[in-house]
Amino acid sequence: MGTMRAERFYADTKTVVLEDVPIPDPGEGEVLVKVAFCGICHSDLSLINGTFPAQRPVVIQGHEASGTIAKVGRGVTGWSEGDRVVVAAGRPCGQCVNCRRGDMATCLRMQLMAFAYDGAWAEYTVAQAAGLTRVPDNVPLEQAAILADAVSTPFGAVVNTGKVVIGESVGVWGVGGVGTHIVQLARLVGAVPIVAVDLNPAVRDRALELGADYAFDSRDPDFADKLAQATGGRGLDVAFDAVGLKVTFEQALNSLTGGGRLVGVGMSAESPTVGPTSMFGLTRRQALGHLGYHNKDIETLAQLVSRGRLDLSRSISQIIPLEDIADGIRILDQAEGNPIRVLVQP
CATH class of the missing domain: 3.90.180.10 (Medium-chain alcohol dehydrogenases, catalytic domain)
Incomplete structure (x- = not known):
């Protein structure tokens, strides 16, 4: 050959x-x-x-x-x-x-x-x-x-693992190769609002152009207040961590409403926690892993x-x-x- x-x-x-x-x-x-x-x-x-x-x-x-x-x-x-x-x-x-x-x-x-x-x-x-x-x-x-x-990995995360439905609020941590498509697909299935979270202002601007309703810097001291305002005080129904770091995983988890779902898509060698098991149980939040x-x-x-x-x-x-x-x-x-x-x- x-x-x-x-x-x-x-x-x-x-x-x-x-x-x-x-x-x-x-x-x-x-x-x-x-x-x-x-x-x-x-x-x-x-x-x-x-x-x-x-x-x-x-x-x-x-x-x-x-x-x-x-x-x-x-x-x-x-x-x-x-x-x-x-x-x-x-x-x-x-x-x-x-x-x-x-x-x-x-x-x-x-x-x-x-x-x-x-x-x-x-x-x-x-x-x-x-x-x-x-x-x-x-x-x-x-x-x-x-x-x-x-x-296709973002598709699986949004549709199969996250099970996002029309009208649910969605946050996406890290809006690069995977996160960009999570934003687009979440919009396609009817999520509202969609909040993009990224450190880079140029990436945040791009996320808004491609379908996000809001774009925030995770380091902003007013981040929690801005997220609350964007979601009517509820927090997010579904959060996607497309970065996989301890800080992004934990911030995404803490941004959920009661019973909300965190989908971990990004991967690293870091080890996040879900915090006190008492609060994890009381808030009924879910942490879900996704691959492929x-x-x-x-x-x-x-x-x-x-x-x-x-x-x-x-x-x-x-x-x-x-x-x-x-x-x-x-x-x-x-x-x-x-x-x-x-x-x-x-």
């Missing part, structure tokens, strides 16, 4: 290296995808900096990929070479109790792309045909790529974009060639230009 250019992460030295490697061959039930675009996510950085433990000594990173099918493996039906697709960012283990029952969507040991197996910071990637989503012709492949995590999405969510989002219900035109902050992957990693790590999503183009 020849060779391809790919980024590989070496766990022992925590280094990112561009190399020529063999083009993989799809096996039973798999397809080979020629990568068009692949996003750079904070979880990619967390593997590089050691926040997430490595699962393989060497792995190709990148888990937000779109492209076209280059080769169809044995036993694959319904797909053809040239089809435009989004690649799922994970695959079921096939061996746990749930998988053996045929419930692959709730696999207990879901394998994550770019951690447990090779990802798509490369010219080609192999994907299970069962995890592909067809991209409508009017959806740009660069926008389709981020559906695989940067948009169902593959069907990508199809739903693709249709929303295709029909003009969800606008992702501002979500692609920059596109860089694969050869400049180090620059893309630095841009996200240092938040240069306040990116929503930086994409790699092999």
Whole structure:
């Protein structure tokens, strides 16, 4: 099959290296995808900096990929070479109790792309045909790529875990790549008001442009009073922590109304608390963890974009060639230009 250019992460030295490697061959039930675009996510950085433990000594990173099918493996039906697709960012283990029952969507040991197996910071990637989503012709492949995590994870957080309904008040801590889409999706399902919370004034302004009703600085000494005024004195029905730090988690939790839900989406090595268990019980607040999405969510989002219900035109902050992957990693790590999503183009 020849060779391809790919980024590989070496766990022992925590280094990112561009190399020529063999083009993989799809096996039973798999397809080979020629990568068009692949996003750079904070979880990619967390593997590089050691926040997430490595699962393989060497792995190709990148888990937000779109492209076209280059080769169809044995036993694959319904797909053809040239089809435009989004690649799922994970695959079921096939061996746990749930998988053996045929419930692959709730696999207990879901394998994550770019951690447990090779990802798509490369010219080609192999994907299970069962995890592909067809991209409508009017959806740009660069926008389709981020559906695989940067948009579908917020969708899962808002719809499946947070269960936000029309008229509920929502707060979003951290309005970057994930938080921006939580704001947009919360508005789409009818949340009101939506409060964006971020340290950066430029990011707060952007959040207002993309659907937030209010945007506050969490360090503002009048923050609690402003939030109370925005919510009619009730506090928030649902708060989303897209940062994952102790301070953001605890401030979001304390901003809830009685019986409100905190959804933790951001991740770090820090350890927040829920405070005294007496108050946690009396207020009936809930703290919920969220990770990932169902593959069907990508199809739903693709249709929303295709029909003009969800606008992702501002979500692609920059596109860089694969050869400049180090620059893309630095841009996200240092938040240069306040990116929503930086994409790699092999």
